[in-house]
Each structure stands twice: as structure tokens, then as C-alpha cells.
Amino acid sequence: MAELKKQVIGYVLAPPRELGVLFDPRIDDSIARQTEAIEAYVKKHSLTLLATIVEAGEKKRNRNDWPQLEVAIGQCIERDAMLVVAELGNYLNNDAYTGLLIQSKILFHCCDQPLVKPMSIAMLADYHKRQRERHGLLIKSGLERSDKKFGNPNAKQVIKYVNRPKVEKAIIFAMLLQPVVHEFREKGFSQRRMVQELNDLGITAPEGGQWVLSQLQKVLDRIRLNELSLILESELAQWLSDDKSFDDIAEILNERKIDAFKDGAWDERQVKKLIERASEIDEVMQTGAFFMELAPKLEAMAQEGLTETQVISRMVQENLAMPACIIEEAMQ
Numbered sequence: 001m002a003e004l005k006k007q008v009i010g011y012v013l014a015p016p017r018e019l020g021v022l023f024d025p026r027i028d029d030s031i032a033r034q035t036e037a038i039e040a041y042v043k044k045h046s047l048t049l050l051a052t053i054v055e056a057g058e059k060k061r062n063r064n065d066w067p068q069l070e071v072a073i074g075q076c077i078e079r080d081a082m083l084v085v086a087e088l089g090n091y092l093n094n095d096a097y098t099g100l101l102i103q104s105k106i107l108f109h110c111c112d113q114p115l116v117k118p119m120s121i122a123m124l125a126d127y128h129k130r131q132r133e134r135h136g137l138l139i140k141s142g143l144e145r146s147d148k149k150f151g152n153p154n155a156k157q158v159i160k161y162v163n164r165p166k167v168e169k170a171i172i173f174a175m176l177l178q179p180v181v182h183e184f185r186e187k188g189f190s191q192r193r194m195v196q197e198l199n200d201l202g203i204t205a206p207e208g209g210q211w212v213l214s215q216l217q218k219v220l221d222r223i224r225l226n227e228l229s230l231i232l233e234s235e236l237a238q239w240l241s242d243d244k245s246f247d248d249i250a251e252i253l254n255e256r257k258i259d260a261f262k263d264g265a266w267d268e269r270q271v272k273k274l275i276e277r278a279s280e281i282d283e284v285m286q287t288g289a290f291f292m293e294l295a296p297k298l299e300a301m302a303q304e305g306l307t308e309t310q311v312i313s314r315m316v317q318e319n320l321a322m323p324a325c326i327i328e329e330a331m332q
Contacts, residue, residue, distance in 0.1 A: 004045055005107055007081040010038035010052035011072045013089075016059045026210075027057075033202055034086030037111040041084055050081055064096040073104045083108040088116060089208070098125040119302035168284050171277075173206050174222035181223055191216055224261045229278040232258075236275055246271040 055068035088110040250266035
């Protein structure tokens with residue numbers, strides 16, 4: 001693991017200001033929260049914070065200018081300091097942003113995504129870029145193959161594959177929020193009170209920003225579906241191996257008075273969704289465990305200066321088995 005530099009330059013990205021709004025407390029709150037995250041990291045590692053640089057947010061989807069990030073990187077190089085990014089967020093998807101970090105070759109730390117490191121950011125950025133390109137191509141291909149009158153008979157599989165990254169993100173988000181929701185329920189909070197508490201705690205909604213009731217209700221549905229999938233996983237596998245139909249499984253669940261994740265009784269559609277979610281959670285777990293095991297090994301191999309071929313050879317020697325879902329993704 002690379003040794004931490006003793007001096008730090010902090011980098012904060014403020015939310016975009018609404019047009020015509022002179023004072024937006026949301027921006028000040030975000031800057032304060034991010035600054036606290038940087039200061040907490042500095043204190044934990046007994047470092048010295050030289051300066052914190054704030055970048056004004058923009059609403060551009062594909063922003064390509066990051067002047068304050070350039071300033072922060074320049075100061076890190078000039079003062080032999082490490083860059084501490086408060087919130088990387090979704091900016092692994094931004095080529096200009098990641099390009100500055102990659103080309104600078106400086107040591108940096110992301111408070112919200114500590115597994116994103118100098119040795120891995122190029123690989124992660126490239127993966128996200130390929131995912132975006134593949135997403136666009138799949139949508140275009142699916143539309144071209146669709147019959148305008150009768151629809152595309154393969155649309156369901158195409159959409160499922162295209163949306164896989166979004167589904168995985170939604171599953172993980174619901175898993176992370178589940179303990180918080182459980183605590184709220186223990187306290188007897190209504191859904192509207194939960195929305196208020198989430199906003200007061202500074203926990204952002206799935207796509208960022210403040211929570212509204214409809215967003216919470218969608219996440220509550222996902223949490224319920226996740227919980228049922230995990231609880232019933234082994235039984236579902238047994239029922240399927242016993243060649244029970246979806247209707248048979250629905251009847252069993254109704255007889256056991258297990259509440260469906262949607263209003264009403266269990267039916268074929270809900271059982272299909274439950275089985276699908278159990279499979280998706282299993283893939284997420286496998287992938288997460290694989291990368292948790294892989295990350296420190298990759299970092300160690302990068303410190304040794306191994307080439308890509310040598311890294312692959314070492315992975316084979318150490319019997320790092322890649323989950324089937326990742327292999328299937330690579331072969332699409």
C-alpha cells in the first residue's frame with residue numbers, strides 16, 4: 001500500500017446553483033458536509049490540511065472543464081501533497097474529470113469511495129466508459145430490431161441486459177438503507193416522517209438530491225423484495241428443483257400467509273420477480289466478494305510494477321476464481 005503523504009489538499013464539488021436563486025442553503029450544507037468528511041480523514045491519519053478548494057457545480061451532463069480540480073492537482077504537485085476528494089459520486093463516468101486524475105499521477109483518496117485508488121482509477125474509468133458505450137449500442141440495436149407494430153419479441157432480454165448496472169445499483173442502495181429503515185420502523189415513523197429524517201440526516205436519494213415520498217416508497221418496495229429473496233432463497237431453489245410451477249409456489253406462499261411485496265396475494269408475476277431478484281442478489285454478492293478480494297491484491301501487484309500479463313498470470317497462480325456472472329458479462 002502506498003505511504004500517505006503528510007500534507008493534504010482538499011477538493012469539494014458544490015451542487016449546481018439554480019438559475020435566478022441568489023441564496024441556496026443546500027449548497028452551503030453540501031460544502032460543509034464535504035469539508036467535514038475531508039477534515040475527519042485528515043484527523044484520523046494525523047495529516048496536515050493545507051487548503052480546501054471548492055469547485056462550482058454545473059448542470060452539464062458531460063462537463064469537460066474542471067478548473068478548480070486542475071488548481072488542486074497543481075497544488076498537490078507543487079507542495080508534494082495528497083489530494084483528498086470529499087465526494088467522487090458518479091464522476092467516474094466523466095472522462096475529463098478522471099482524465100485529470102489519471103494523467104497527473106498524484107496520490108489521492110476519495111472519502112465516499114475509498115476503493116477507488118490511483119492504481120485502479122484508469123481501469124474503473126475505462127470500464128464505466130465501455131458500459132456507457134455498450135448501453136447506447138444495445139438500446140440502438142434493440143430499437144432497430146423492434147417491429148413498430150408488433151414489438152420486439154426479444155425486448156425483455158435486451159432491456160434486462162441493458163439495465164443490469166442500474167438494477168445492481170438499486171439493489172445495493174436498498175441493502176445499505178435497510179438498517180436505517182428498520183430503525184425508523186422501530187420508532188414508529190410514518191413514511192413522510194422517514195422522508196424528513198433522511199433529508200435531515202443528509203442521506204441523499206438514489207439519484208442524488210433530496211428525498212420525496214414517491215422515491216422512498218420505491219426503495220421500500222425494493223427493501224421488501226430483497227428481504228423476501230434472502231429469507232426464501234433456499235426454499236425457492238428447492239421448489240424449483242422439485243419442478244414446482246410459479247403458480248404452485250404462489251399458492252404455497254399464500255397458504256403460509258407470507259405477505260407479497262406488492263399489494264394483494266402472490267401470483268405468477270410476483271413469484272417470477274422474487275426468483276429473479278434472488279438471482280440478482282446472488283450475482284451482486286459474488287461480484288462484490290470477488291472485487292473485495294481482488295482490490296488489495298491488485299494494489300500490491302501494482303506496487304511490484306507487474307505488467308498486465310504478469311498480473312493475469314499471478315491471478316491464475318493464486319486461483320482467483322472469477323464469478324460466472326462476470327465471465328458472462330465479458331462474453332456478451
